[in-house]
């Protein structure tokens with residue numbers, strides 16, 4: 001395929017995502033199945049076009065005076081990717097599969113920055129209904145934070161210290177441009193590449209198959225470090241999902257003590273068995289919600305880790321379509337889930353134990369708001385400090401800019417060069 005055909009494909013997929021509110025990965029997969037002739041290089045470029053268009057949907061639409069799939073794809077290619085109008089004109093002319101030629105208006109909009117400044121939420125590429133929550137969270141930094149959430153994300157890896165060292169993995173991935181992450185001592189990063197470039201498929205590496213590293217954003221690595229599980233402790237990972245945090249906790253515990261990994265959705269839990277085996281994590285007992293209960297753990301845990309179900313506003317870089325699909329109703333439902341899961345988690349914490357609550361959302365309602373409401377509901381718990389835990393776990397590292405007065409930590413692409421993440425610690429005192 002040539003770029004003209006790829007642009008036409010991107011427009012088709014964007015149309016599918018918009019008109020049927022379909023997850024972008026599904027729409028791309030269906031397009032690929034229906035166009036078997038497209039090679040893996042074509043699919044990468046089409047995917048990059050579609051993802052970038054969705055990341056910058058509002059600001060590109062503002063510039064083009066249209067949010068149509070065509071306008072977004074053309075502006076992504078000519079403006080975001082820096083190909084320019086002459087190259088785009090050439091590309092459209094030289095391929096019979098390309099979209100039709102540029103109109104005079106499109107040439108003008110693609111060529112010259114719009115005079116009047118965009119409204120803040122448009123400049124930030126944040127849905128308008130979420131903007132008050134964003135400004136609530138970030139004040140004067142809200143536009144910068146939104147823009148950083150619209151950028152491409154790196155590939156982050158967590159070195160599995162049960163099997164390897166960071167030096168060893170770095171050596172293996174050196175050719176891919178892998179470097180140490182700035183905060184997590186187990187983190188390795190491969191920076192995002194621009195335009196049409198493809199990211200390496202690290203899961204095909206021998207080191208991945210041998211369990212030397214896992215794919216995990218640095219923010220999640222930091223959440224596990226802040227939870228600070230000690231070897232020998234009793235830990236419940238209540239929302240274990242596929243086990244990303246479980247594996248990080250197991251490595252920090254050096255396979256000593258016991259982790260109970262639970263999730264109310266057994267399908268989400270399913271991949272954990274294979275991942276535990278690959279990582280050599282031997283201190284994890286998986287509790288399947290269908291065949292086992294957690295009753296025997298009540299009041300006994302040193303640490304309950306709650307990686308709560310959330311709206312995922314912190315991971316828009318990786319799932320840009322979710323930014324536009326999110327609804328007020330879904331936010332309300334997640335907030336109900338969060339309150340419920342916090343009350344459940346509280347039952348398992350022993351007196352003197354701690355509960356660590358994390359989300360990959362940046363909305364105050366899902367974060368500090370939930371913790372404050374929980375503390376008001378359950379007088380056995382008092383505020384701990386994720387900030388103090390950060391300082392203890394990462395001595396000498398600068399404190400994230402959005403730490404709150406209550407001691408909660410907010411990580412963001414703009415301030416910590418990680419995914420957006422929230423971490424809070426509360427302690428059971430009675």
Ligand SMILES: C[S@@+](CC[C@H](N)C(=O)[O-])C[C@H]1O[C@@H](n2cnc3c(N)ncnc32)[C@H](O)[C@@H]1O
Pocket residue numbers: 238239240241242243244245246262263264265268307308309310337340341344
């Ligand atoms: C953010 S995801 C977990 C990701 C996982 N910890 C990881 O690191 O890969 C949140 C999980 O919470 C689970 N969940 C939602 N409500 C729950 C509940 N009441 N009890 C336990 N798990 C719940 C969901 O099924 C989902 O897998």
